[in-house]
Amino acid sequence: MITVHHLNDSRSQRVLWLLEELEVPYEVKRYQRDLRTMLAPAELKAVHPLGKSPLIEDGAVRVAETGAIVEHLLEAHGQGRLRPQPGTEDRRRFTYWLHYAEGSAMPPLLLKLVFNQLPRRSPAVVRPLISAVAKKAQAGFIDPQIGSHLAFWEAELGRSEWFAGDRFTAADIMMSFPVEAAASRIGVKDRPRLAAFLERIHARPAYQRALERGGPYAYA
Secondary structure, eight states, X not given: OEEEEEETTSTHHHHHHHHHHHTOOEEEEEEOOOTTTOOOOGGGGGTSTTOOSOEEEETTEEEESHHHHHHHHHHHHOTTTTSOOTTSHXXXXXXXXXXXXXXXXXXXHHHHHHHHHHHHHSOGGGHHHHHHHHHHHIIIXXXXXXXXXXXXXXXXXXXXXXXXXXXXXXXXXXXXHHHHHHHHXXXXXXXXXXXXXXXXXXXXXXXXXXXXXHOOOOOO
């Protein structure tokens, strides 16, 4: 039985979703963020030295990092599902999006989250200054970067219905987190293909079952 060490409002929601798509039995060990700091609890450090989620235990095998977990699950339990055939253009796109989701897409979105919270977490005496710096950083660098990524995603979904071709794959599961985060922090109403992508994934029965197993999910 696979065990998923699952932190609320985190990337590990994608692991639950993938397992539901593959119809692989698993159990969930839940961890809750600190309501004040929004950090993971110390108990996760007993599972992984960095105290990060997701992490899975598949028999004697432990795997951390979402992309690595996705690759492991597809290799061990996928039976060829949810990824294109090797040697095809769709497989190349699949590999790209699988790694792009965390390697390029998430850093500016994380910066957006940090700079949004920075003034609130600063001492009152310097809060006006910190707020001004945060707004300037977002307007001058972070928001344009996110805008470039959103335009890229919108254009790529014009090539095919899904990120790695005309069939749903695990690359779409990986890309769900940055797209949902962008929709939450920036909005995608002016990006009809991205909005349609979110509608399609949210309507998938496996996505909905994963939410039931993982609990409320606020696209952190």
